[in-house]
Amino acid sequence: MILVFAAVAVWIGAWAFNGWLANGRFSDLASVRLAVPLIFGATVIVVWELIVRGLQVPPVILPPPSTIVGAFFGNFGVLWPDFVQTFAKGALGGYVIGCGSALLTAILVDRYDFLRRGLLPVGNFMAALPIVGTAPILVMWFGFDWQSKAAVVVVMVFFPMLVNTVAGLRDTSAMQRDLMRTYGASYWQTLFKLRFPAALPFIFNGLKIATTLALIGAIVAEFFGSPTRGLGFRISTSVGTLALDMVWAVIVVAALTGTAFYGAVAWLERRMTFWHPSQRK
């Protein structure tokens, strides 16, 4: 019971401290801005640890963070090949293929109106298919290894990327297009010098949405057949042996990966669309 009271005390203390930091005279410092969310995160973890131990919650229901961290480092030799299999091969491979082909398709769709009317509904249809239905079929088609996971990811990321890019390529004003006409610019010159840069904010929206979809797709697809490695495979087998600490460790890996992936794309977005009103400092 003492641990539970300690949890409450930590919670109140950290809350007060964060409140003081966020509203105090140092609130504009970069270090303080970074510290406030970090303190919040640390508080959640400490309170979680204290409550789980104090109330003796069964580890199958919710293991304490220290056990999860232990499982993470204790099984690093297992988790690393899982990460390579699922993220570096399945998710990233599918992401590159899916987003790249969606980008090229978007240029075609934008150029030929009959494709827009023909292909967009097909893309929409594909996006509406449930992944638990398509994944087993794609595993049958492309085998148990990462290629089938990449195929699932392609199906998942293609449509959001396509729709965003098509919308982006249309996001130029009549005046900007007239300007290119007064220069006698060709279609490709207009595409590369005006429409593609103008579409970048939309393209990056698609790319950011696709990061999380890619990871989810690659993990879920492994439930329908995979070699004896992979984050999804690890989850499904660990659940079977009630090794919930391992499941949580895999979740940590996936969360860190997903956040880093999104962060990397967002960083690239800031570098490339610094001129857009939403990114200007």
Place this chain on the structure above:
Amino acid sequence: MNQPVISASHLDLTFQTNDGPVHALRDVSLDIGKGEFVSFIGPSGCGKTTFLRCIAGLEEPTGGTLAVNGLTPDAARRSRAYGYVFQAAGLYPWRTIGGNIRLPLEIMGFSKEEQAERVKRTLELVDLAGFEKKFPWQLSGGMQQRASIARALAFDADILLMDEPFGALDEIVRDRLNEELLKLWDRTGKTIGFVTHSIPEAVYLSTKIVVMSPRPGRITDVIESTLPRERPLDIRDSAEFIAIAHRVRDGLRAGHIDA
């Protein structure tokens, strides 16, 4: 008058809209000689912008003939016969000021050295030297518009078409830009077509003022200015200036009554 650079005769343009046909231009005939500064003035809907867009090959007339440098407007557009300045600066935000001025040069295939040289020269021409590396959104509206003029001048077309380029600017900035534009015109000897709805601006700048009126868009008066080529700002208080302005105002009023 010497051989006209721009020659329109009996030009008609009818837009088909959902509310029926709209006569944007009817029976517009006009010759513009080399080196002239011609202003088009009239209330909104009089077709002054539409006429400028026809010259630029951005609109297709439905009747009559129009020649630019002896070519059809579309052929003239593709031979890069003119620079066009729009109502808004319309600079690309992802390019620096220098990059924006370089845009037409890249498209037209100038060499890298030539590009750098022309960017530098035109920036000086519009008094923006030192702003090459800035982005458009870091500059004031007046500076942006000057940059857009530099962009239209960079490839050195003989004709400059300007569609209310200073309409969105305050009067002080506008006065200065008018003065600079006159100097520039004097130095370069370009033929300029200038759309405005300001009487003082039209009279101050032009060698020829074309008064237009709406429904249908047509020319009601063409006034050859008697003002000297050298025009300090205070020429606007002279009796001659006021007389021309009166005639423009009368032309506008007449067009309004029989509309």
